[in-house]
Amino acid sequence: MIRVQLEDFDVGTELAKLSDGNLGVGGVCSFVGLVRDMTKDGKIGAMTLEHYPGMTEKALADIDAEAHSRWPLQASLIIHRYGRLEPGDRIVLVAAASAHREAAFEACHFLIDYLKTRAPFWKLEQTGTGGKWVDARDDDDAAARRWHSVNKAAE
Amino acid sequence: MIRVQLEDFDVGTELAKLSDGNLGVGGVCSFVGLVRDMTKDGKIGAMTLEHYPGMTEKALADIDAEAHSRWPLQASLIIHRYGRLEPGDRIVLVAAASAHREAAFEACHFLIDYLKTRAPFWKLEQTGTGGKWVDARDDDDAAARRWHSVNKAAE
Amino acid sequence: MKALYFAWVREKTGCSVEDVTLPKGVGTVAELIEWQMGRGGGYAEAFGDAKSIRVAVNQTHVGTAHPVADGDEVAFFPPVTGGTP
Amino acid sequence: MKALYFAWVREKTGCSVEDVTLPKGVGTVAELIEWQMGRGGGYAEAFGDAKSIRVAVNQTHVGTAHPVADGDEVAFFPPVTGGTP
Numbered sequence: 001m002i003r004v005q006l007e008d009f010d011v012g013t014e015l016a017k018l019s020d021g022n023l024g025v026g027g028v029c030s031f032v033g034l035v036r037d038m039t040k041d042g043k044i045g046a047m048t049l050e051h052y053p054g055m056t057e058k059a060l061a062d063i064d065a066e067a068h069s070r071w072p073l074q075a076s077l078i079i080h081r082y083g084r085l086e087p088g089d090r091i092v093l094v095a096a097a098s099a100h101r102e103a104a105f106e107a108c109h110f111l112i113d114y115l116k117t118r119a120p121f122w123k124l125e126q127t128g129t130g131g132k133w134v135d136a137r138d139d140d141d142a143a144a145r146r147w148h149s150v151n152k153a154a155e
Numbered sequence: 156m157i158r159v160q161l162e163d164f165d166v167g168t169e170l171a172k173l174s175d176g177n178l179g180v181g182g183v184c185s186f187v188g189l190v191r192d193m194t195k196d197g198k199i200g201a202m203t204l205e206h207y208p209g210m211t212e213k214a215l216a217d218i219d220a221e222a223h224s225r226w227p228l229q230a231s232l233i234i235h236r237y238g239r240l241e242p243g244d245r246i247v248l249v250a251a252a253s254a255h256r257e258a259a260f261e262a263c264h265f266l267i268d269y270l271k272t273r274a275p276f277w278k279l280e281q282t283g284t285g286g287k288w289v290d291a292r293d294d295d296d297a298a299a300r301r302w303h304s305v306n307k308a309a310e
Numbered sequence: 311m312k313a314l315y316f317a318w319v320r321e322k323t324g325c326s327v328e329d330v331t332l333p334k335g336v337g338t339v340a341e342l343i344e345w346q347m348g349r350g351g352g353y354a355e356a357f358g359d360a361k362s363i364r365v366a367v368n369q370t371h372v373g374t375a376h377p378v379a380d381g382d383e384v385a386f387f388p389p390v391t392g393g394t395p
Numbered sequence: 396m397k398a399l400y401f402a403w404v405r406e407k408t409g410c411s412v413e414d415v416t417l418p419k420g421v422g423t424v425a426e427l428i429e430w431q432m433g434r435g436g437g438y439a440e441a442f443g444d445a446k447s448i449r450v451a452v453n454q455t456h457v458g459t460a461h462p463v464a465d466g467d468e469v470a471f472f473p474p475v476t477g478g479t480p
Contacts, residue, residue, distance in 0.1 A: 012167020015187065023192035023242040027479050029263075030185050031256065032170065033394020037178035049392065050317055052385060055369035080392060087178040091394050101186065101479060102298075105264050108184075112256060112393060118371070120385075121392025122317035133318045136389030143257075182394050188479020204477065205402055207470060210454035235477060246479050256394060267478055273456070275470075276477025277402035288403045291474030 002060040003079045004051065008090055018075040018097040025074045029104035030095035031112050037087035039134070044125045047134075049082040049091070052120035056080070063114045071107040073098050078111060080119065110147050117144040157215040158234045159206065163245055173230040173252040180229045184259035185250035186267050192242035194289070199280045202289075204237045204246070207275035211235070218269045226262040228253050233266060235274065265302050272299040311380050315356070316387035319363065322356035332380055339365050340374035342384065356386075364389055396465050400441070401472035404448065407441035417465055424450050425459035427469065441471075449474055 003009075011032060019025040035047060060078045067076055075097040085091060094115065096107035123134040158164075166187055174180040192198060215233045222231055230252040240246060249270065251262035278289040313330045315323050336345050343365075347357040357363060366385040367376055378384055398415045400408050421430050428450075432442040442448060451470040452461055463469055 010167055011170055012165055015166055019189055019243070025189055026191045027189065028187045030187075031260070032183045032185075033256070034174055034180055034182065036181045036254065051392070052314070052316055052366070052369075052387070055366055055385065058369050088174070092392070099191065101188070101267060104186070105260070109260050116393035117390065119392045120316065120366070120387060120390050122388060123391045124317070133388065134391045136391050140393075206477070207399070207401055207451070207454075207472070210451055210470065213454050247477070271478035272475065274477045275401065275451070275472060275475050277473060278476045279402070288473065289476045291476050295478075 001075075001077050002057060002064055004053075004056050004060065005079065005081055006083045008081070009079050009093060011090070011093060014077060014079065014093060015095055018077060018095055022074050022097070024099055025097045026099045027101040027104045028095055028097045029101070029108040030077075030093065031108055032090055033092040033112070035085050035087045035089045035091060039125065042127060044087065044127055046084055046086045046126045048084050048124045048126070048131075050122045050124065051080075051082045055120050056082075059119045060115065063111060063118060066114070067096065067107045067111055070110070071096070071098065071103040072100075073103065073107055076107065076111065078115065080115070080121065082121065113140075113143045113147060116140045156230075156232050157212060157219055159208075159211050159215070160234065160236055161238045163236070164234050164248060166245070166248060169232060169234065169248060170250055173232060173250055177229050177252070179254055180252045181254045182256040182259045183250055183252045184256070184263040185232075185248065186263055187245055188247040188267070190240050190242050190244045190246060194280065197282060199242065199282055201239060201241045201281045203239050203279045203281070203286075205277045205279065206235075206237045210275050211237075214274045215270065218266060218273060221269070222251065222262045222266055225265070226251070226253065226258040228258065228262055231262065231266065233270065235270070235276065237276065268295075268298045268302060271295045311378065312383045314383065314385040316385065318388055319356045319386050322352045324352050332378065337377055337379075338374065339367070339372060339376045339378060339384075342378050343374065343386075346386075362388055396463065397468045399468065399470040401470065403473055404441045404471050407437045409437050417463065422462055422464075423459065424452070424457060424461045424463060424469075427463050428459070428471075431471075447473055 018028050073096050077095040079093045094111040096104045098104040124131045173183050228251050232250040234248045249266040251259045253259040279286045311330045311332050313328050336342050343360050346353050368383050396415045396417050398413050421427050428445050431438050453468050
């Protein structure tokens, strides 16, 4: 399941939905991304996340489908917010539910790594001196690339 | 933070506590373990988790401290239940909060792998034909061993 | 063809969405970028560092050799920065 | 010495906790296990497959060469199976 929204989300509720009514789920791995008050360029007050409506949903659905093709998942979830966010606010939630924990961990890690290089979101940080578009990080590309050689996890 | 308890826990509340008031947290990785209705030996109705009060808390605190010594964590959490549990019930929650996602993922994975081979819990499954103590799995030992060679994650 | 601009590409061109009639001889993403540079002003600035521009045709990431045609939705934007640390 | 038994070790011995006076010549975990086997009945059965028994002295996992002394808390149990799939 994928969602792109302005509003915050309730992590407990969302994770519970992944296993509700499915007694074959042994584990749910999740990752919540938060706005920090500090980046490598200094303190930030808030940020605005711009995205590409339409393509965002398509890209997230593709990433989600790719995870299901690689690991034996019972359910998965990507929720990504856009708009103005302040330090401490939740940005993103990704989660994967599987019978076994290895698949849940790997798929969840894959979801966030791929999302960072494929989903059309751009961060504008409000610093003391105005707004600054965040540069993409080389290590994010490297993190996503490492999954190219991973075929299918052992259960 | 570690807790050993009979009662269920609220995943959303527990995860929110890990970053509350700490604007340096960029990500929280968590894993929730659930009782399945099926094991390799067949369908189960419920299970009872026995533990060693005193040593359990000590073992979990040691595992938690080890995670903090290996990764730059802002906070971490282990909650493990004992007593009677039914399929679909939550058994365990582990989580790690860090400035960067790699450390959060690796530390969270480490917590659950180590817990499975070091924390004194034993599962008695109620099957159609009575109770059966669950055997330890070789691949759990292997999963824990792999961390012996991991020194400290790149941030 | 519908052209979309995001983040600092949008700020530099001063435009979010526009209808573009593909000029003669422009049949690929690379040729379209070259044409955008030739428009001068904010466009020249936005497309001056072509290596920093990513392109999606009909909402799919593509390389510079990808064809473009009337009726396509072509988006120009910087490398993406969603997610989290 | 205080002896504790868990899971199927507890079920076979029929005992959760007991006070044990260390017999002469028993100074290590290995010697203690051997002595337990010699007690017969459920103890012989529980400790018959010594490879399946794990031991903690004063709430820390130890190997069979570890010393035991009066005043120790010594726990016997199967390999642990907490957590989740």
